[in-house]
């Protein structure tokens with residue numbers, strides 16, 4: 371393994387970081403000390419010439435890898451024709467083609483309609499507005515640990531870290547948070563299997579929330595991530611997701627799935643919710659949809675997206691250049707990257723399970739995921755005490771070893787590289803990860 375041992379950040383990166391510190395908002399800090407020069411596939415280079423394996427993919431976004439030639443060509447071709455015209459006012463083919471494709475892959479057996487946005491948080495805003503409009507109900511149920519975005523409506527649903535909400539109250543009224551099924555860390559303190567077999571989060575909604583707090587017939591929607599992302603890459607038991615669907619059906623509540631991180635082939639299927647065998651009413655998408663060009667989508671059953679002309683809109687939503695990138699991205703994913711995500715993700719999980727045998731921080735930890743949405747939760751002991759400082763040390767050490775990897779949840783790391791990553795690059799990244807883990811464990815006195 372070739373590891374550049376020059377200290378990172380190098381002088382060029384440090385100069386950018388210093389200038390950034392003087393002018394950019396402090397809300398983005400602290401960040402990783404990496405300043406990109408260029409990227410190709412699942413690798414990136416910093417401005418000092420150091421190379422890195424990219425297991426972060428710009429927060430699970432660069433689905434086809436950095437600057438895939440077909441995506442770049444699609445962007446150039448579209449930019450040469452026109453860059454903007456406003457889909458709220460005029461028609462253009464590339465937008466319709468994206469909508470047709472998204473409607474064709476929508477995870478429900480009913481015709482779909484599509485609203486295109488610029489980002490994930492906007493897709494969530496649109497979904498919630500649509501749910502309120504369609505049902506004429508005011509309340510929304512969301513989950514602890516959920517991340518749905520940062521704009522006021524989406525932030526009201528987010529319950530991942532309190533710093534994301536603190537100082538911004540009052541948020542939108544009518545949002546109720548409930549526990550999310552997490553068999554490894556059942557909030558009700560139950561054993562893993564018991565939590566799977568009978569999820570008390572469902573009882574909580576049915577017996578506590580609906581009986582003491584809010585009548586079910588005033589709830590417009592339940593929104594959930596089929597696999598929690600920022601919350602820690604947590605895969606819930608499918609029975610929990612199925613029971614949420616049942617509750618929705620029983621009470622006329624819309625089921626919104628936030629597929630912003632888990633969708634578009636990342637889990638080895640178009641949508642994370644497909645792993646649970648459930649059909650939602652509304653899907654929110656973004657991130658990987660256009661390989662890094664800003665685009666998001668609300669995809670809903672046709673009868674649900676029946677709001678009238680003028681009810682919603684966006685100047686830039688469905689930007690033509692982003693749509694062209696999306697068409698190229700969706701084709702590449704369909705033609706092989708989705709299958710690759712399933713295969714490489716399974717390999718990463720196996721490799722991490724093997725590491726569990728000799729790494730104390732992984733020994734009692736959680737390794738879980740679908741496709742290339744794999745999480746590893748680091749813990750200090752059998753009692754599963756979160757190894758937060760150690761996780762942070764691994765991330766920092768990884769930079770020095772030429773690996774970009776992101777944390778999530780309290781003490782987890784996520785493995786979410788581009789869906790095109792090949793086995794050799796996966797192995798190289800895993801070697802760099804293991805080296806970083808070893809160094810962090812040694813520094814913490816665990817090895």
Ligand SMILES: Cc1ncc(COP(=O)(O)O)c(C=O)c1O
Pocket residue numbers: 429489490491492494517518519520595599600628629630631632656657
């Ligand atoms: C599940 C989920 N929903 C919504 C968002 C918000 O997306 P954006 O940052 O594009 O607004 C994110 C971003 O991380 C996400 O992971």
